[in-house]
Amino acid sequence: MQSIDMIKVKDVIIIGGSYAGLSAAMALGRSHRHVLIVDSGTPCNKQTPNAHNFLTNDGTPPAEIRALSLQQVLAYPTIQLIPTLVVNTKRLENQLFEVTTSENKVYRARKILFATGRKDIMLPIDGFAACWGVSVLHCPYCHGYEVSRQPLGLLANGDNAYELCRLIQNWSKELVLLTNGKANLTLEQRMWIESVGIVIREENIERLIHHNGLLQKVIFTDNSFVNLSAIFARIDSEPQCSIPEDQLGCQLTDQGYLEVNSFMQTNIAGIYGAGDNTTMFRSLAVAVGAGTVAGAMLNKELIEDDLG
């Protein structure tokens, strides 16, 4: 049996209460809007020990940033957070949105924001998932400085590998390109990579030897190995939540991100998106900025609905 919490229809339900979602909630709370945040507690950077490149919090553990953000956002009396998973969202005939959680609880709101992030798809290499965010890194701006001038691996192939080789040069000259199988590079790319002294290893990777996620060496399937302190890896990701496209008809970009305009509106009226689920440029500052825009634009739309 569904239980409907209709004590008050919320102005906005925010699905995903991490950097983008909490930032939107703050803008809405400061506008006296009634907001319900529903968050399942799996932000993509959960495993990383320290966040970087985020003003006022360079080097702070993500859990600390989260705790302070929650303290500040939930201080606004019109904001409520429920730690659970949203499994269903639909639009009712009266234009309200109805959100159902995994416990079959139902909540209603005038507008919806999806700030549900992306999920990184781990490579099936022993040790990869344990090192992810600790010494197997997605972004040099977030974690490059800490491993500068150290022997680093670049785990990628094809154009991605070439691009990564050019980028990471800035942080270290001791680079090994790990293509994890036959290299798929043009002759020009290979010549450039070798000309700057980057070693190309095409063997398949068997496992990563690490201590508490800190990489020590990469073992190949032929039992050869290379000692490295960290790896930058280009891996695939997918939306953490597919409700916008599967249940509500929201459009995705060609790259599989939720399509939003500069006001963070999707193609469906009343539905907004912000943060990693809408952009390839994944960073705390970008997610927080997008949340602020979404919060302000949601408030503006509510004003226009009420005042005409």
Ligand SMILES: Cc1cc2nc3c(=O)[nH]c(=O)nc-3n(C[C@H](O)[C@H](O)[C@H](O)COP(=O)(O)OP(=O)(O)OC[C@H]3O[C@@H](n4cnc5c(N)ncnc54)[C@H](O)[C@@H]3O)c2cc1C
């Ligand atoms: C390993 C790693 C390390 C990083 N390090 C840095 C760094 O040092 N500096 C930096 O600037 N950036 C860093 N980033 C990028 C940064 O973490 C992201 O850009 C940021 O977390 C995006 O915020 P978000 O709110 O969009 O998504 P997320 O933080 O991923 O949060 C999405 C939230 O939505 C919730 N959710 C999803 N689906 C549902 C649902 N159906 N119901 C309820 N809740 C749901 C999840 O539980 C989660 O809490 C890192 C990323 C990774 C992967």
